[in-house]
Amino acid sequence: MAGEDALYLGLAGEGALYLGLGALFSGLSLHKIRKNEVKVQDASLCVLPALLLLEAFCYLVLPAGPGLSVFFVACVFYYMALPVRRMLPAAGKSVLVTGCDSGLGHALAKHLDKQGLLVFAGVLNRNGPGAEELRRDCSPNLCLIQLDVTNCEEVAAAYCEVSGRVKDTGLWAIVHNAGVLLYVADGELLPMNVYKKCMEVNFIGVVQVTKMFMPLLRKAKGRLVTISSMAGLNPIPGFAAYAASKAAVTMFCAVMRQDLFKWGVKVSSIHPGSFKTNIFGSRDLCSIQAQNLLENLKPDVRDEYGEDYLDTLKDLHQKMLTSSSSDISPVLEDAHHALLAQRPYSTYTPGRLAYLIPLIFRCSPIWVYDTFAKLIFPGHHTILPRSLRTFHDNYKTDLKRGRGKGHFRTGASQTQRTSEKTAMFWIS
Known part of the structure; x- marks a missing residue:
């Protein structure tokens, strides 16, 4: 006992x-x-x-x-x-931010200026309303730079202007923010000029500016920060052009992180979730891109998708804006941390579910992610293309007659059956 x-x-x-x-x-x-x-x-x-x-x-x-x-x-x-938040002083540090005319870049330039950094704000138009607002609201230290990241002459001129200001101290950081989305549609429907423009701005522009300013960055042993996108980590329906360009720039940053380690330069990429920024464009720009899409469609493709399906694409931008967050402070905080933390992270994912969605894509079966994507991403899957809609109507009729879910069109090939099954998944 x-x-x-x-x-x-x-x-x-x-x-x-x-x-x-x-x-x-x-x-x-x-x-x-x-x-x-x-x-x-x-x-x-x-x-x-x-x-x-x-x-x-x-x-x-x-x-x-x-x-x-x-x-x-x-x-x-x-x-x-667990990470420790130890920040470096902002005094004496300079940063070049691209795409500051409006949206996230505009807000980031103001935020960093208030933190005491010397901000070189790259804008497409030095006399535009966005530039005038920066002049009015920011300190005299903020310097507006005429910078189209796709224009070699403007990139070279910007380098001369920045190097003249920073001299031997070098440039502490570059924040690649400039980017375009243009239009959201099925990858087959997007015109080639949309693919080329997305790659030119979102990827080639980043590479061009990085290569030009790298000597100043290496001199300061500073930071290379890129505002990428969640679309650069996982596929999003309708974002073929944009996602491809963001995936390219994400991998570029990953490799540059390895290449620049020996120089003491730290590289970070920020992959925001859905935020209300000007990348979605205005209604007028959306209408222009919709017309661009229609003008570049082959007649047979246009007929197979149908006019009513194509009309639903025009509402996607508004749907995305409605479901996006207007509070961009998480992105600004992550950018600030990437620039001034003693130990910045290589990847940031600000926004609701922004870290969870790539995790599901990487770690779960693909059908799990596809089902998840169907639920959370606003899309045009409430309506099928015209040629698939006929099959869908016949399918429902067959179900009512008790012919079961295994019925497909007589003589349909394996490829056609696969596409029909996929269509049924997205419409269900």
Whole structure:
């Protein structure tokens, strides 16, 4: 009896040690997370359930000494892995931001100017309304730069102007923000000039500016930051041109991070979720791009998709704006961290679900991601193209007659059957 009591007391004492150790590290970790304003995706909160499971395993399976040691070491590793928010002073640092006429670049130029950095704000029109607003609202330190990232002469002239100002200190950072979306539609429907423009601005422009300003960046051992997109990490229906260009620039940044490590230059890419910025364009621009699409469609393609299907594409921009967040402060905060943190992250994902969606794409079966994408991305899948709609109507008729889900058109090829099954998935 006495032996049983001793065993019970021993187990209770061991359990108390596990609970105390877990509570101690939980409190310390939460304090560190709050103190350093660590985001959920950076805190790796998914590790916490794993630590709880490890705690249960150590308590139930391992002897007291080794079990407590293993659990203690795991908690220490997690605590040490939590990022610490140590920021460098902004004084004396300069940054070039492209695409500052409006939207995110415009807001970022103002934000960085308030933080005390010397901002070179690249604009398409030095006399435009966006440039005038920056002159009016920002400090005299902000310098407006005429910069079309696709224009070699303007990029070279901007380099001369910036190098003349920073001299031997070099340029601390470049923020590649300039970008275009143009239009959202099926990849087959998008004109080639949309693909070329997206690549020219979103990718080639980034490469061109980076190569030109790299000597100044290396001199300062500074930062190369690119505003990419969630579309650069995972496929989004209707974004073939835009996503391809953002995927290209994302990989470019990843390779440059490796290439510039030896020079002391840190490289980060920011992949925002859905925010209301001018990249969606105005209604007038949307109408122009819609007309551009129609003018470049072959008659047979236009006939197979149908006019009513093509008309639904015009509403996509408005749907995206409606579902987007107007609060762009998460992007501004991440850009600020990438520029001035002692240990910036290589990847940032500001925005609702922005870190979760790429994770699902990478770690789950493709059909899981496709189903998820169908639910969260506003699309035009409430209506099928005309040629598939006929099949769909026949399919529903056959179901009513009891012919079952296995029925397909007589004589249909395997490719046609696959496309019909896919169509049924997206419309269901």
